[in-house]
Amino acid sequence: MFPWALRHLPGPHQQIFRYQEAVRGFIRYEIIRHKLKKPEAPKDFISCYLARITKAMDDPVSTFNEENLIQVVIDLFLGGTDTTATTLRWALIYMVHHGAIQERVQQELDTVLGTAQAVCYEDRERLPYARAVLHEVQRLSSVVAVGAVRQCVTSTCVRGYYIPKGTVILPNLASVLYDPECWETPRQFNPGHFLDKDGNFVVNEAFLPFSAGHRVCPGDQLARMELFLMFTTLLRTFRFQLPEGSPGLRLDYIFGGTLQPQSQEICAVPRLCSPSPGPKEGDL
Template sequence: MLAFFLARTQFPPGPCPLPVLGNLLQLRFQLHPEKLSQLTRTYGSIFTVWLGSTPVVVLNGFQAVKDALVTHSEDFADRPVTPLFEDLFGDKGIISTSGHAWQQQRRFGLTTLRGLGMGKKVLEQRLQEEAQYLVEIFRRQNGKSFDPHVPIVRAAANVICALVFGHRFPHGDPFFQELMKAIDFGLAFVNTIWRRLYDAFPWLLRRLPGPHRKIFRYQEIVKNLICQEIQHHKRREAKDLEDFISCYLAQITKRKDDPVSTFDEENLIQVIIDLFLGGTETTATTLRWALLYMTHHRDVQEKVQKELDTVLGPSRVISFEDRKLLPYTNAVLHEVQRFCSVISVGAVRKCGTATTVQGFSIQKGTIVLPNLASVLYDPEHWETPWQFNPGHFLDREGNFVINEAFLPFSAGHRVCLGELLAKVELFLVFTNLLREFQLQVPEGASGNERDYIFWGTMQPQPYKICATPRLGWFPGCPRKDSLKTAKMLRDVLHSSPSPTL
């Protein structure tokens, strides 16, 4: 007991922990960004909370996060291995690894995604097609109220499918549905009391039944599904390296005689899981917030649509480069990402070498948690942090400007691998939907834009919208190219074939 309390003196001050439980009761078994921000009033921008017997140093506000993740980026490039992640992922993949394995897998992942077109026209074309699938699904609602959650998540997931597997899936495909269930459950589980209990008392939870067992069952299902796709790729005739799996299999062969290579099929499976975890729910949730904000800020929606109509006109295919011509639309999308703060608190880091952050000594091996929400709402860097205000990203002349405290993708060596992909996807889907539809709240609907569910991400409460075709667009003044595209999409959406696995 004495040793436990003496250990507290080696870390920044924080709320007094209880024996065994630490601060879990006080935190209600959640690392909620608002609760962590409240603690700054008492303990300052850097403090320590105890998850059971494990100390976690929390960083709050832009200056503290910047000092650690940017100024001392190399010192905080490692990832701690929590008991749950150790049992789920082992030492495989990108998200939960460190050192040589992480460097090899991340470098290959980034290089391969770029080679497959991330940030280039070939990928942009795929994203434009996926945006049109979504437009067609919205149009089929005929202006009636509907929940956009499922089609948006499936669209985001199919973007990753196209990159990883080389093809998209019809929404009714059994493979695709199982994958979606697994992703939904995994992301929801990471912020439950059961996850905190597992990490605090792994020796007990490994032996007890409970909801935590379900995540391991889903993990096996997803691994088996991905293995089927890998085997399908192996049976195909050799072609150009057209997707992530084919590129990775080629890398395994290329590096088979390298004694320090970490490229194998187990790593391939886990990297694919990481890509889905990092690139599906966060992007989809941001898009759901974006549509919700547009229904609550009709003036903002109208300004975006006016800018799209004036600059691009009715028939031009929207390109990611067009964001430079659309300062207001670009500002709105950035404000959506700031205001919804999807990631809430960032993923934990581990101090790889002893260092100092804002006067506090951080020992080697210390777990550090950047509260990204506190950066996106930092009153020293945002004029109206608790209001949806696109003006945060506009100068007096209406030109787009970036704010250094805009860190929705984290920062430093562990910045989100798919940041560029997410930006392109958000822009193309958002602008295509806003150009085609007037979005509004169904008559009699209740709720507001600040209602959320705190899971692995900050998600909006379930809501419905009405997407009414804009005057002069579908169906009043159809464009020939759009009608052709719509017919093609309807044929695909109603088709049943899925690739043979």
Template sequence: MLARIACILVSNGLVWKHQRHFGIGALRKLGMRNKGMERGIQTEARYLVEFFRSKDGRAVDPSFPIVHAVSNVICAVVFGHRFSLEDETFCQLIEAFSCMVAFANSYFHYVCELLPWVAELLPGPQLKASYSCEFIRSFIRQEIKTHRERGKIGEPEDFIDLYLDQIEKTKNIPNSTYDEDNMVQSVFDLFLGGSETTATTLRWALLYMMAYPDVQEKVQKELDAVLSPSHLVCYEDRKRLPYTNAVIHEILRFGSIVLITIPRQAVKDTTVLGYGLPKGTLIMANIDSTLFDPEYWETPHQFNPGHFLDKDGNFVTREAFLAFSAGHRVCLGEVLAKMELFIIFCSLLKAFKFTPPEGVKEVNTEVIFGGTMKPHPYKLCAVPR
């Protein structure tokens, strides 16, 4: 089902080229590489810190506040505004996305993809996911309508404004792929791709900090040594925080939340490792195999930030680090995701020590298998430092 509604993620040909090119340009114009985007992330990090502080160290499930914070970053980019934690419509939007993702992660979804007749016998789960999808699309169309009525053509403030401008500029061009349907799907893709994966990675990040308290302590020692208590974390700080940067990259590697890439298609007859692939062959790359390859990683099945540090403690990149895929279809929001992970992770670790609730003897780091590899539901205590 998800494959049939994605525009940037799984389309190909002219539609993919146009929509991806526009998406990259729009994100750059909106500040993906400058202070504008960073300020939005810092705002959400602050709200997240305030949420945990309000719990006074009591055990809490971090899932919803994390999803709320990450989703609001995308909302600011796409819609031009954020939503409060109490906003009922926004809560319904997040719930709808969660329902869709849960269906996509379920074994039932994979069975339906292989045996479509199963969905006809047991339509309930697929119908629920379809209703969620339609709710999201209706929400996006309402936002587009509001933007049209606001009349910001020529003065774009967000992704929808930029797309409406693009529709106007290309309305007389034959074969233009810029229309409202593709805009809805592009917004859908940005929201799905920009919230689900980053939120899941942050959930793994806090879980690993509880599971590896020695790592958490080293991160906090580095943060304390480099950043003043009043310092507002910015992405540029990563250059002064090599160990913390290495920990974040190791979370991405070890968490490996997407095992297999979105399907690709061979555009011509080719040969890979001696195997002939005719033009049109669907290809699904196993990213997980590179992230755990013993030829490239010293201790692939251990959580080891040293994978991203040289002998002098400097941060180093690794050729086999393909957490965001590679090639022309590398993740559109890689830079945004890295900014979010760094700023939110550092802001939280500056403010709190994360510990398991009283009575929890062992942290469960096993995965729930699906389209994205999620941790089992858990609670934590955010103890103010």
């Protein structure tokens, strides 16, 4: 009833507030650094937002201000950084658990890319198996089981159910990602869900880890690029395995803001066939 009182009560939750202030301080520093730069065309989000603040200075109802800018940047951090890192953790766990799949991804990377210096996002079209594996990680261990909270702005009917205006709606993404009518083996890790009979990557309309519609994740495309580049670079450079004496992997998740994997140790062993350094064609 009184959330503001939490700031005045002792307890472990106070560490959250300290972390929050540290993040806000870092963002304020970045805003000041951007404002001290010579005027130029906006090159990033903070620059664009500051330009919008200046443009809306004479608008009394404008919501563009530095406090809102700080909060939006925090939202971007929370919505993108944690979810991407968690998805990569799940990916490495599944690669250890399914050693044959890890080897097949690495064989594809070696065959297609050879000694190229770095993986490019455009390479995804030539790496259908690696792409399918990453999609299967997102499907089977989607870090968000329930989509963003929505509110019905007008009364409507959905499949015979009357939904009055103002109803709060929670889209159940997991019900689609595990739907047996859409997936051959919904509860098993199976990259074949995203491959045709010839091994080409195919899109499945039931793949909705980023939600859908007007409330789809705004970082959808950025997350796809980050995940592909990080996942393929990691598997191209290292082989992931359990350390000696390990009791094995734990695949059950920890439920919280996101579905986190259990904390466990994994060894990253450098691969002997990792690409040698050198300029990639087109870099000069």
